[in-house]
Amino acid sequence: MSTLIQKNNRELPVGFCDSGVGGLSVFAKFKQLMPNENTIYYGDLKNVPYGSKSKDKITGYLKTILNYFKSQNVKAVVLACNTTSAVAYEEVKNDYNFPIYPIIQSSAKILAESGVKRLGIFATLATINSGAYEKEIKKYNPDIQIYTKACPGWVEIVENKTFNNKASINLVKKYFDELMIYTPEKIVLGCTHYPFLTGMLSKLADSSIFIDPAIYFSEFIKKDLIKKELNNLSNTPGKEIFVVSANPEQFRISGELFYHIKNNPVLL
Numbered sequence: 001m002s003t004l005i006q007k008n009n010r011e012l013p014v015g016f017c018d019s020g021v022g023g024l025s026v027f028a029k030f031k032q033l034m035p036n037e038n039t040i041y042y043g044d045l046k047n048v049p050y051g052s053k054s055k056d057k058i059t060g061y062l063k064t065i066l067n068y069f070k071s072q073n074v075k076a077v078v079l080a081c082n083t084t085s086a087v088a089y090e091e092v093k094n095d096y097n098f099p100i101y102p103i104i105q106s107s108a109k110i111l112a113e114s115g116v117k118r119l120g121i122f123a124t125l126a127t128i129n130s131g132a133y134e135k136e137i138k139k140y141n142p143d144i145q146i147y148t149k150a151c152p153g154w155v156e157i158v159e160n161k162t163f164n165n166k167a168s169i170n171l172v173k174k175y176f177d178e179l180m181i182y183t184p185e186k187i188v189l190g191c192t193h194y195p196f197l198t199g200m201l202s203k204l205a206d207s208s209i210f211i212d213p214a215i216y217f218s219e220f221i222k223k224d225l226i227k228k229e230l231n232n233l234s235n236t237p238g239k240e241i242f243v244v245s246a247n248p249e250q251f252r253i254s255g256e257l258f259y260h261i262k263n264n265p266v267l268l
């Protein structure tokens with residue numbers, strides 16, 4: 001590869017995707033580590049929530065997003081979404097000529113080797129039903145005990161910002177209590193929307209029990225981009241573009257909790 005091509009590739013944007021604002025929990029961590037990367041974040045608000053949909057539907061949504069990123073000539077795509085990583089990544093992983101980083105598979109090793117013996121997982125119904133967390137973590141640590149809890153309704157609390165509503169408080173407590181029966185030492189927030197619920201969850205337990213995989217995931221992506229010589233060598237802050245398939249204003253307002261989106265997101 002010539003120097004010129006390497007330089008151009010390095011300046012291409014990294015694509016991030018999720019059904020809505022959840023992926024911003026990953027995006028924010030990534031930008032702390034790699035502030036000079038150019039980025040495009042895709043929020044699929046037309047189809048949120050993914051977690052209650054079929055594998056075929058979720059795979060279709062992901063293909064639409066990846067085809068959009070291909071048209072934008074990205075250098076890599078981050079699946080900042082556990083649900084697509086769990087049910088659709090395997091279907092698409094060889095179909096594109098850029099690296100695709102899935103959150104579950106990229107964070108599994110570090111979770112498996114964390115020293116925790118009883119690990120809880122909160123995630124969407126589709127992620128839990130896929131068994132992806134158990135499968136990926138047990139590859140590295142077959143002895144770890146994993147207890148999972150699907151949390152339908154939590155994504156909607158985040159997208160609609162209904163944190164103080166009584167029904168939301170009860171729903172968060174209900175799934176929390178149901179998982180705590182198994183006395184996990186740590187609980188993975190296995191949906192990128194759930195770190196937005198930390199305020200509510202920390203009223204139920206010390207916040208040190210919760211693991212947000214976004215930090216491990218972002219470190220993994222950084223290392224891999226450097227290894228592939230795809231990291232941007234520029235010294236100036238990267239350009240950030242946000243696109244959505246519906247409701248740009250809702251995205252900006254709900255997303256504000258996690259990341260300051262300067263310009264209104266573009267409606268595709």
Ligand code: DGL
Nearest residue numbers: 019022050051082083192
């Ligand atoms: N934030 C996504 C995840 O990590 C998708 C949630 C949803 O749309 O149900 O699973």
